[in-house]
Amino acid sequence: MERPIKGAGDGRGARATAHELARYEALFAARTHGMKSSAMREMMALTERPDVISLAGGLPDTTTFAPELYARLMAKVAAESTARALQYGPTEGMAAMVECIVEVMAEEGTLVDPGEVIVTTGGQQVIDLVCKALIDPGDVIVAEAPTYPGAVPTFGAYQAEVAQIEMDADGLPIDALEGTLDRLQAQGRRPKFIYTIPNFQNPGGVTMSLARRRRLVEVARERELLVLEDNPYGLLRYEGEPLPTLYSLDAEAVGRGGASDLVIYLGTFSKILSPGLRLGWAVAPRPVLEKLNLGKQGADLCSSSVTQLFVAAYFKERDAQGRAAWREYVERLKSLYRRRRDLMLAELEQHFGEEASWTRPQGGLFIWATLDERIDTTDLLALARKNEGVAFVPGRAAYMDGRSGSSSMRLNFAGVPDDDIREGVRRIGRAVREQVGLLGSLTGSSSKILSPSQDVTASQGDSEQDLPGDGETGLADVVELPRREADGSARQRRDR
Amino acid sequence: MSAAKRVAVLKGGRSLERKVSLRSGAQAQDALGRLGHEVLPVDVGPSFVEQLQAVEPDVAFIALHGRDGEDGTVQGLLEAIGVPYTGSGPAACVCCTDKVLAKHLMREAGVPTPEFAFLRERSIKELGAAASLGAVEAKLGFPLVVKPASQGSALGVKFARAGEELPGALVGAFSYDRKILIERYIKGRDLAVSVLDGEPGSQSPGGAAGDPVALPVVEAVPREEDFYDYESRYEIGMTTFVCPAELGAETTARAQQLALAVYELLGCHGVARVDLMLEEQTGALWVLETNVSPGLTETSLLPQAADAAGIGFDDLVSRILGSAWTRPA
Numbered sequence: 001m002e003r004p005i006k007g008a009g010d011g012r013g014a015r016a017t018a019h020e021l022a023r024y025e026a027l028f029a030a031r032t033h034g035m036k037s038s039a040m041r042e043m044m045a046l047t048e049r050p051d052v053i054s055l056a057g058g059l060p061d062t063t064t065f066a067p068e069l070y071a072r073l074m075a076k077v078a079a080e081s082t083a084r085a086l087q088y089g090p091t092e093g094m095a096a097m098v099e100c101i102v103e104v105m106a107e108e109g110t111l112v113d114p115g116e117v118i119v120t121t122g123g124q125q126v127i128d129l130v131c132k133a134l135i136d137p138g139d140v141i142v143a144e145a146p147t148y149p150g151a152v153p154t155f156g157a158y159q160a161e162v163a164q165i166e167m168d169a170d171g172l173p174i175d176a177l178e179g180t181l182d183r184l185q186a187q188g189r190r191p192k193f194i195y196t197i198p199n200f201q202n203p204g205g206v207t208m209s210l211a212r213r214r215r216l217v218e219v220a221r222e223r224e225l226l227v228l229e230d231n232p233y234g235l236l237r238y239e240g241e242p243l244p245t246l247y248s249l250d251a252e253a254v255g256r257g258g259a260s261d262l263v264i265y266l267g268t269f270s271k272i273l274s275p276g277l278r279l280g281w282a283v284a285p286r287p288v289l290e291k292l293n294l295g296k297q298g299a300d301l302c303s304s305s306v307t308q309l310f311v312a313a314y315f316k317e318r319d320a321q322g323r324a325a326w327r328e329y330v331e332r333l334k335s336l337y338r339r340r341r342d343l344m345l346a347e348l349e350q351h352f353g354e355e356a357s358w359t360r361p362q363g364g365l366f367i368w369a370t371l372d373e374r375i376d377t378t379d380l381l382a383l384a385r386k387n388e389g390v391a392f393v394p395g396r397a398a399y400m401d402g403r404s405g406s407s408s409m410r411l412n413f414a415g416v417p418d419d420d421i422r423e424g425v426r427r428i429g430r431a432v433r434e435q436v437g438l439l440g441s442l443t444g445s446s447s448k449i450l451s452p453s454q455d456v457t458a459s460q461g462d463s464e465q466d467l468p469g470d471g472e473t474g475l476a477d478v479v480e481l482p483r484r485e486a487d488g489s490a491r492q493r494r495d496r
Numbered sequence: 497m498s499a500a501k502r503v504a505v506l507k508g509g510r511s512l513e514r515k516v517s518l519r520s521g522a523q524a525q526d527a528l529g530r531l532g533h534e535v536l537p538v539d540v541g542p543s544f545v546e547q548l549q550a551v552e553p554d555v556a557f558i559a560l561h562g563r564d565g566e567d568g569t570v571q572g573l574l575e576a577i578g579v580p581y582t583g584s585g586p587a588a589c590v591c592c593t594d595k596v597l598a599k600h601l602m603r604e605a606g607v608p609t610p611e612f613a614f615l616r617e618r619s620i621k622e623l624g625a626a627a628s629l630g631a632v633e634a635k636l637g638f639p640l641v642v643k644p645a646s647q648g649s650a651l652g653v654k655f656a657r658a659g660e661e662l663p664g665a666l667v668g669a670f671s672y673d674r675k676i677l678i679e680r681y682i683k684g685r686d687l688a689v690s691v692l693d694g695e696p697g698s699q700s701p702g703g704a705a706g707d708p709v710a711l712p713v714v715e716a717v718p719r720e721e722d723f724y725d726y727e728s729r730y731e732i733g734m735t736t737f738v739c740p741a742e743l744g745a746e747t748t749a750r751a752q753q754l755a756l757a758v759y760e761l762l763g764c765h766g767v768a769r770v771d772l773m774l775e776e777q778t779g780a781l782w783v784l785e786t787n788v789s790p791g792l793t794e795t796s797l798l799p800q801a802a803d804a805a806g807i808g809f810d811d812l813v814s815r816i817l818g819s820a821w822t823r824p825a
Contacts, residue, residue: 374664379652379671382512435667438617442626442663 031137031159053424056391058150058202058365059415060271064332069325073317077309089305091297093119093281096312101267101281103315107327108234110248112283113259118292121303123232123268123280126292127151129299130193130228130264130282131158133291140184140191144172146368146398146405148202148230151195155400162400163191169359171208172196174215181223193226193264198246199234200364203398203410207362210243217249220262226288230266235330236414237363238338247283261285269311271365272330277307337365337414344413344421351429353436365414370395370407375435377409380428383435388427500532503817504553504579506570508539511562512651512672520792521559523799527813528557540564545573555820556581557813558789566789567593567646580820584788588763592786595677596645598762602783605761607754609783610680610773611636614645615666617674632678633659639681642666644673655681684776686716687741689755690769690790690801692815696822705766705822708759710752711801715741737797739804747774751781758783766819769798 077085092098098114105112120126127150135141137159143151145164155162163184165176177194184191196216198208208216220227229246250260260283268280282292296302317325344367348358358369371377377394384390395408409428413421505528507521508514518539525535536551538544540560548556556579564570568589574581584592591598596614603609613632619625633640642665644652652672654665669676694706715738743751755770762768769790773782790798792813802812 374667376664376668376671379668382652383671435671438620438667438670439663441620442629442666444626 031157052385052389052391053416053420053427054391055411055413055416055421055424055428056393057412057415059412060275060365061333061336061415062274062276064336065274065329069314069317073310073313076313077306081309085306085309087305089302089308091118091293091302093117093303094305094308094312097279097308098281100311100315101283104235104267104272105245105265105283108231108242108245108248110245110265111251112247112265116259116283116286116289118282118284118289118296119303119308120280120282120296121300122270122275122278123230123266124150124154125296125299126264126266126280126282127154127195127228127230129292129295130288131155131160132295132299133288134192134226135160140189141193141195142177142180142191143195143400144197144201144204146203146395146408146410147195147400148197149393149397149410151230152397152400160192164400164404167201167204167206169206170212171198171201171204171206172212172216174212174219177216178219181219181225191225193228194220195228195230196246197230197232199231199243200236200361200366202232202364203366203368203393203395205359205361205364205366205368207240207243213243213246213249217246217253217263220250221253225262227263228266229263232266232268232271233364235272236334236337236365238334238341240362259285264288272333273311273314273326277304277311279303279307279311337363340413340416340418340421341367343418344411344425347422347425351426353429353432355436356432365412367411367413368395369409369411371409371432372436372439373407374439375432376406378406380409380431380435384428384431387434388431390424390427390431392428500534501554501817502536502552503528503533504536504538504548504551504556505559506538506540506556506565506581507559508541509560509562509564509570510541511560511564511566512647513561516791516793517559517561517565519794520561520796523792523794523809524557524559524813527810528817530810531814531817533817540570544570545577548579549577553579555579555817557817557820558582559792561789561791563646566787580823582816582820583766584764584768585823588765589788591762592764592768592788593646594675595643595785596675598786599677601761602758605757607758607761607783608781610682612677612679614675614677617670617676629662633662636678636680640665641679641681642669643677643679644669644671645675645677647672682773682775682782685741685774686718687743687751687772687774687781688714688716688769688797688801689751689772690714690767690798691755691759691764692767692802692807692812693765693819693822695815695818704824705819708756708764710755711798711807712740712804713743713748713751714739714797714801714804715743716797737795737800739797739800743774747779747781754781754783758786762786764788765823767798767816 097119098117101117101119102112102114120129131154135158139160141155141160141162143162143164145166147164163180165172165180167173181191196208198213200207216227227246231245234245245265247260247263247265250263254261262285265283266280269277270280284292315324315326319325319328341361345360348367348369352358352369353372355372356369358367361367378396381392381394393410395405395410396402398410399405416424505521505525507517509517511517521537525537528535536553538547538551556574558565558570558581560566560570566589568586571581571586571589575586591601599609599612613636615625638656638658640656640662642654642656652669654668656662656665666676690711691708692711693708696704696706717736717738740748751772754772758770759768764786767790769787771784771787773784775782790796792799799809799812803809807815
């Protein structure tokens with residue numbers, strides 16, 4: 001045999017043996033065991049391809065932001081604040097930035113003391129800093145079910161135990177919350193905080209009712225529990241009356257002029273302006289705030305000065321009528337997202353089976369759809385990715401155990417162009433019908449959904465399916481699946 | 497080989513095991529670099545053939561897992577364009593990747609493999625296969641394991657504890673492949689035996705490979721009670737590996753003999769990993785499947801087994817590389 005130059009590596013001492021490799025395992029902190037990379041996440045990574053329509057992202061639409069305005073504001077920051085923009089800033093954030101935060105919160109009727117605000121690198125950092133400040137391994141967090149998929153790895157990394165409480169159309173049911181708190185108390189355990197997204201919940205798409213908000217604040221006061229109120233979408237309401245934040249309700253209860261002492265409020269510029277800025281904030285009772293500040297010093301010292309100055313300049317921007325540009329932009333986003341939400345709801349009505357149900361969000365970015373309980377949306381994603389070229393977030397991502405929520409999915413309508421909403425939902429619907437049809441055949445139950453599914457498949461004549469004498473799907477993955485044009489003729493209107 | 501080679505490391509691809517493959521590829525690249533070769537990393541995608549022809553490698557090192565890289569697709573392409581490559585040829589790849597075919601071959605050859613049935617999706621739609629499930633359940637008993645025929649990882653592997661769970665499990669597995677396997681569940685210890693071709697005689701450079709040897713047995717012990725799933729298989733810390741596995745001398749020898757028999761039976765070349773179960777109740781060994789492109793990541797079983805046999809990672813990679821020139825004509 002032709003031998004590669006054996007030992008060339010030995011001389012340099014760079015030889016990596018399996019033993020050496022395995023040694024790393026001993027070096028990793030115990031908490032890394034909670035940092036799981038799941039199969040589902042790996043599959044999600046595969047959907048980031050140009051030929052895949054993704055309804056999986058958490059993205060707002062940034063294509064509507066005026067390029068000239070962006071350029072002008074950045075030029076202004078560069079010219080007028082060069083040294084400051086290029087310098088470190090205070091850990092708690094720049095004063096001009098905090099003024100913008102106070103203005104945004106006032107828009108939702110929430111008054112805050114600028115001294116209780118900390119600027120963070122995205123809202124995500126607030127979740128991390130709150131856990132850093134409050135959570136020891138094994139501590140309990142109470143969260144909604146489903147919960148924000150992005151919080152799941154954070155909670156895991158801090159080795160928190162998360163008690164998730166199933167929501168209904170009015171958000172977190174407070175009687176169920178009290179039941180959970182009682183049960184924990186009986187075990188001598190006290191949750192460190194209750195994590196909730198009261199407005200247009202991600203991923204659930206539901207909004208906590210006013211009565212429940214009041215009751216939640218009462219419960220928190222009775223039991224002296226902290227609440228982390230995550231409110232990224234509050235200003236993106238497309239219908240219905242705005243509801244007060246938990247922060248403002250608690251501040252009212254405290255009665256000390258606008259500051260809550262049990263609610264940690266999380267806000268972000270990601271959804272009303274841009275996620276690329278990486279700017280969010282927390283408002284917290286001072287003792288908590290101090291710990292968040294110390295935590296942030298260790299994490300990144302301060303958030304970007306450039307983007308803080310950009311936001312400050314943006315908030316000063318007025319149009320010819322003297323209207324604030326940021327308010328107008330939020331209005332534009334709202335009308336765009338409202339239209340896309342309505343479009344997605346109509347498409348779901350048309351393409352998802354009778355077994356399916358979905359939330360009708362009054363705002364925000366997401367719809368949560370739930371299918372026949374025997375369908376696992378992680379598997380469905382594998383099928384939909386492969387055969388249809390479409391992606392969504394499988395429900396399991398929103399549960400700490402990685403098992404529950406298996407028949408649900410999160411769909412983003414806000415950051416997806418209209419054509420992709422139509423085509424994406426149609427493709428998912430086709431994959432669902434295929435699975436439901438198969439279930440029907442296996443259980444012998446006659447399914448009304450079966451025949452249209454077969455029709456659709458047949459009408460397309462997809463070469464990747466049912467190759468004679470093969471039955472394998474190998475070919476499908478060698479051939480790139482082109483993004484199909486939304487073709488009305490191929491779309492089937494189901495008789496319902 | 498007289499000098500350094502231009503080695504294209506094929507990795508990534510579009511399979512569900514893409515990320516694992518990228519890690520295997522990175523490990524292989526490091527080793528090949530240390531061995532003095534010129535490393536040409538290739539992420540296998542739509543312009544794969546063109547890309548490979550452009551870099552003009554002497555040899556392709558296959559670090560792909562799953563679809564395309566392990567099922568003979570890439571091997572067939574490499575033969576077509578005349579690039580020597582590591583590991584098994586297309587026929588063995590097809591046999592090993594198709595668990596149903598592999599199990600039929602094993603059963604016919606008298607190699608113990610858990611009882612099974614297989615289903616094609618179209619047989620349900622077109623041949624009323626659902627009516628056969630009762631007989632399958634009666635024959636195999638619960639719990640049952642349902643697996644996509646060609647999926648290399650645990651993705652799509654489902655359990656059914658009772659009859660009512662079977663349809664959901666089947667639909668889940670059919671999401672990954674149109675052909676699936678229903679298998680009797682063996683409760684016991686999870687073993688893996690890697691097989692490596694022996695070094696060719698020094699007198700015959702470029703000659704045939706030496707007799708294959710079975711490496712020490714690795715046992716995978718899941719950290720959690722949970723099923724040995726995809727996550728735990730690839731993430732450091734989720735599974736504890738014991739190598740050599742703490743088995744009696746006789747069981748070890750039997751496991752290694754079985755692995756060698758399967759390696760020969762399925763026509764593997766260069767390297768393969770044979771997964772087995774040691775049944776708790778009976779002490780019987782059962783062969784589950786054979787993997788023609790075993791992982792080379794930090795936590796993969798093959799490097800650990802090689803290490804236990806005194807073969808360092810670079811030596812292992814070097815021997816796998818050598819398999820490109822010992823392929824029987």
